[in-house]
Amino acid sequence: MLRRTRTTKKLAKRIDLQYFARPHSFRRWRFWLSVAIPLIALTWFLAQRAQGGQKVYSSGGLSQSHAVFTQQCALCHVAQAGAFSSRVTDKACLACHDAPLHHANQTFTPECATCHVEHKGAMPLKATADAACTQCHADLRTRDGQPHYVASITSFEKKHPDFATLRSGQADPGTVRLNHYVHLQPNLIGPNNRRVQMTCDDCHRPAAVATSPYGTAEMHPITTTNANLSRPRDQAHMPLPEFGKHCASCHTLQFDKRFGNEQVPHDKPEVVHAFLLKRFGDYIATHPDAVREVNPPDRQIPERVRTTRIARNAAEWVQFRADDAEWLLYAKTCKQCHTVKPSGGSLPEVAKSNLTLQWLPDAEFDHHAHRMMSCTACHTRTPESRETTDILLPGIQTCQQCHRSQGPAKEAAEGRCFECHQYHDWTKAKPTKGNFTIQQLRGNAKRPVPEGE
Amino acid sequence: MLIDHTHRKWLVASAVALTIATAVYIPYALRAPQGPRGGSALGLTYGIAGFLFMLFAGLLGLRKKFPVWRVGRAQSWMRGHLWLGLLSFPLILFHGGFHFGGPLTRLSMWMFVFVWISGILGAALQHFMPRFQTAQLPMETIYEQIDRVRGQLAEEASQLVDETCSALEGEVSHASERQRAMSASAGTQGGLTVASGLQANEQVSTQLRQFLDAEMRPYLQRPGSHAMTLGQGAQAQKLFQQFRVLLPPELHSNLDDLENICEEKRQLDKQSRLHKILHGWLLVHIPLSYALLLLGAVHAVVALKF
Numbered sequence: 001m002l003r004r005t006r007t008t009k010k011l012a013k014r015i016d017l018q019y020f021a022r023p024h025s026f027r028r029w030r031f032w033l034s035v036a037i038p039l040i041a042l043t044w045f046l047a048q049r050a051q052g053g054q055k056v057y058s059s060g061g062l063s064q065s066h067a068v069f070t071q072q073c074a075l076c077h078v079a080q081a082g083a084f085s086s087r088v089t090d091k092a093c094l095a096c097h098d099a100p101l102h103h104a105n106q107t108f109t110p111e112c113a114t115c116h117v118e119h120k121g122a123m124p125l126k127a128t129a130d131a132a133c134t135q136c137h138a139d140l141r142t143r144d145g146q147p148h149y150v151a152s153i154t155s156f157e158k159k160h161p162d163f164a165t166l167r168s169g170q171a172d173p174g175t176v177r178l179n180h181y182v183h184l185q186p187n188l189i190g191p192n193n194r195r196v197q198m199t200c201d202d203c204h205r206p207a208a209v210a211t212s213p214y215g216t217a218e219m220h221p222i223t224t225t226n227a228n229l230s231r232p233r234d235q236a237h238m239p240l241p242e243f244g245k246h247c248a249s250c251h252t253l254q255f256d257k258r259f260g261n262e263q264v265p266h267d268k269p270e271v272v273h274a275f276l277l278k279r280f281g282d283y284i285a286t287h288p289d290a291v292r293e294v295n296p297p298d299r300q301i302p303e304r305v306r307t308t309r310i311a312r313n314a315a316e317w318v319q320f321r322a323d324d325a326e327w328l329l330y331a332k333t334c335k336q337c338h339t340v341k342p343s344g345g346s347l348p349e350v351a352k353s354n355l356t357l358q359w360l361p362d363a364e365f366d367h368h369a370h371r372m373m374s375c376t377a378c379h380t381r382t383p384e385s386r387e388t389t390d391i392l393l394p395g396i397q398t399c400q401q402c403h404r405s406q407g408p409a410k411e412a413a414e415g416r417c418f419e420c421h422q423y424h425d426w427t428k429a430k431p432t433k434g435n436f437t438i439q440q441l442r443g444n445a446k447r448p449v450p451e452g453e
Numbered sequence: 454m455l456i457d458h459t460h461r462k463w464l465v466a467s468a469v470a471l472t473i474a475t476a477v478y479i480p481y482a483l484r485a486p487q488g489p490r491g492g493s494a495l496g497l498t499y500g501i502a503g504f505l506f507m508l509f510a511g512l513l514g515l516r517k518k519f520p521v522w523r524v525g526r527a528q529s530w531m532r533g534h535l536w537l538g539l540l541s542f543p544l545i546l547f548h549g550g551f552h553f554g555g556p557l558t559r560l561s562m563w564m565f566v567f568v569w570i571s572g573i574l575g576a577a578l579q580h581f582m583p584r585f586q587t588a589q590l591p592m593e594t595i596y597e598q599i600d601r602v603r604g605q606l607a608e609e610a611s612q613l614v615d616e617t618c619s620a621l622e623g624e625v626s627h628a629s630e631r632q633r634a635m636s637a638s639a640g641t642q643g644g645l646t647v648a649s650g651l652q653a654n655e656q657v658s659t660q661l662r663q664f665l666d667a668e669m670r671p672y673l674q675r676p677g678s679h680a681m682t683l684g685q686g687a688q689a690q691k692l693f694q695q696f697r698v699l700l701p702p703e704l705h706s707n708l709d710d711l712e713n714i715c716e717e718k719r720q721l722d723k724q725s726r727l728h729k730i731l732h733g734w735l736l737v738h739i740p741l742s743y744a745l746l747l748l749g750a751v752h753a754v755v756a757l758k759f
Contacts, residue, residue, distance in 0.1 A: 004590070004710045016603055019597045029736055037740035038747050041560070045751065048556060058555035058757045059491070077759050086758055119555070132486040324553035
């Protein structure tokens with residue numbers, strides 16, 4: 001039988017009434033840790049401050065283009081006189097960058113940092129969120145009250161209209177007769193009577209890529225509209241096909257059998273005329289007997305057999321031969337592709353080709369980024385197109401098969417607004433003048449050590 | 454601290470505040486051009502509110518240091534600490550848009566994660582463990598007094614062994630009144646022959662003293678010592694059962710007391726272990742809280758500047 005009892009009195013006698021005044025290991029640990037850990041944190045902070053300057057305050061890594069200035073916070077965070085705050089203002093951005101206005105009739109202009117958010121890590125600053133655009137374009141209002149664009153676009157998938165060119169049902173304004181169907185047929189007669197199978201990139205290839213596989217003709221330079229491209233990129237944009245590079249090896253411009261395969265320049269009628277006069281003039285100077293030669297009628301165009309005129313002197317001979325050559329060119333050779341109209345003068349008028357360089361006037365498309373795809377994967381109607389007026393631009397649904405607003409996060413291609421659209425109107429860009437020294441930009445940053453050192 | 458019906462108002466208020474904060478945050482996060490940011494007006498609001506709650510939670514330590522201050526009941530402060538501290542974490546997450554940011558804020562946020570989780574763990578422990586301890590450890594004492602009580606138990610055990618051995622060695626003067634009474638009634642009881650309590654048995658006495666010196670005193674004097682035979686209830690019981698066979702019945706009560714002393718020691722050891730669990734989280738929670746408040750203050754000043 002148990003004799004021990006635990007009465008309150010007995011238990012109370014056990015207790016040292018001053019126990020709370022004496023140190024105890026648990027309380028001691030709590031106290032010293034409460035001193036040590038904040039001290040360690042403070043030491044860490046001061047060490048970071050000493051090593052990396054203000055970098056410790058940074059809320060995240062800088063973008064790819066600004067990462068080099070990481071040590072120099074004050075480049076962007078410009079201290080204002082008499083103010084505690086050093087928040088970034090547009091002035092700091094404009095010290096290095098020009099930022100042309102978006103539209104003259106926009107109702108407000110956001111600050112640079114509203115769209116181009118820094119301290120989000122090594123990402124391009126142009127990768128702005130859709131919300132930066134849809135803050136206006138979701139419910140578009142303009143100063144004149146008449147938006148030129150669809151008034152409500154919320155994302156590439158939602159409410160984004162089809163491309164304007166396709167929406168309006170317009171026809172290709174180009175005047176150069178081109179039958180894609182014929183050009184893509186097998187066994188076409190190529191240069192030197194070779195049989196060829198043409199492919200899209202025989203004519204449509206980025207500027208930086210080698211020229212046509214069928215060779216290029218030595219042609220006089222012609223004026224093209226490629227130079228109008230606002231921001232040319234070597235391989236991104238598909239330049240217009242050029243006669244000299246892409247057509248001339250098959251579509252030759254011979255003008256007289258006396259000159260073998262020599263061709264007239266692919267240029268304006270006045271230039272062609274001057275060329276012909278010079279070439280025939282040179283010829284008769286070296287072959288004066290040619291005036292008395294009688295040529296049989298030219299039967300190259302059976303329905304319009306032309307009687308050869310007999311010249312009485314060298315000047316007439318040059319005039320008649322030039323007329324014959326021009327008749328051949330404008331009645332057959334040029335007319336095959338161009339619209340040739342009488343002008344009322346001695347020379348006909350060749351309609352401007354009016355080729356469209358950029359089918360998406362408010363967007364940019366990078367063919368180079370899509371080089372892994374076949375052309376007809378997107379331009380599906382091209383192999384069957386027979387008319388010049390056919391617009392062969394793919395619809396937005398084609399793009400939406402791969403591009404999503406969520407982009408890579410959703411195993412899709414980038415589909416945010418910036419992928420195709422530019423906010424700033426770079427055609428109005430002004431050059432900026434840099435004022436910083438390397439020391440100012442880099443500060444005390446360590447020099448990168450080259451590999452192998 | 455028991456989280457009971459007295460916390461209902463705090464619970465409801467915190468739930469309402471969190472619901473409002475979330476309801477405001479979701480459309481803000483979806484519509485903000487570049488996502489939620491600490492520097493936006495709403496982001497700053499969340500940050501200021503969260504930091505004020507953290508500060509209040511941190512002031513509990515000060516309130517405890519000065520219990521005589523007339524600044525509200527300690528229990529109210531504790532409830533405020535619990536619920537506002539709990540609420541401060543989601544507010545700070547809303548402030549940063551669920552991003553931990555750069556070096557300073559990242560360190561602060563990880564500290565906050567540990568402070569918050571240790572706080573929740575501590576609150577849960579403080580809610581459940583005291584009741585568990587009361588049920589499991591009827592012999593518990595003040596934690597800081599365990600060392601002292603352990604010494605007292607060792608002393609008590611020595612006295613009991615002395616008393617028992619004296620009785621076994623025939624020194625009646627050292628035997629207790631009860632033992633002497635038992636001795637007088639030795640003979641036949643209920644048809645069974647029982648031994649006289651005061652029979653001299655020096656051999657058993659020696660064994661008992663050896664047991665005290667080799668097993669019991671070391672066990673009682675050392676903290677923990679779960680690996681020892683007496684540290685395990687079942688084995689201790691067997692050991693004492695062997696002594697019961699050797700000792701006359703009138704001395705069994707002494708063995709019962711010795712066994713009870715060992716049981717109390719086992720409970721004190723268990724109390725010591727449970728106390729470390731019950732309060733150990735504070736060794737993480739409190740120091741990290743102070744460090745967090747320090748870095749949080751630095752962040753607040755720097756954020757206002759940049």
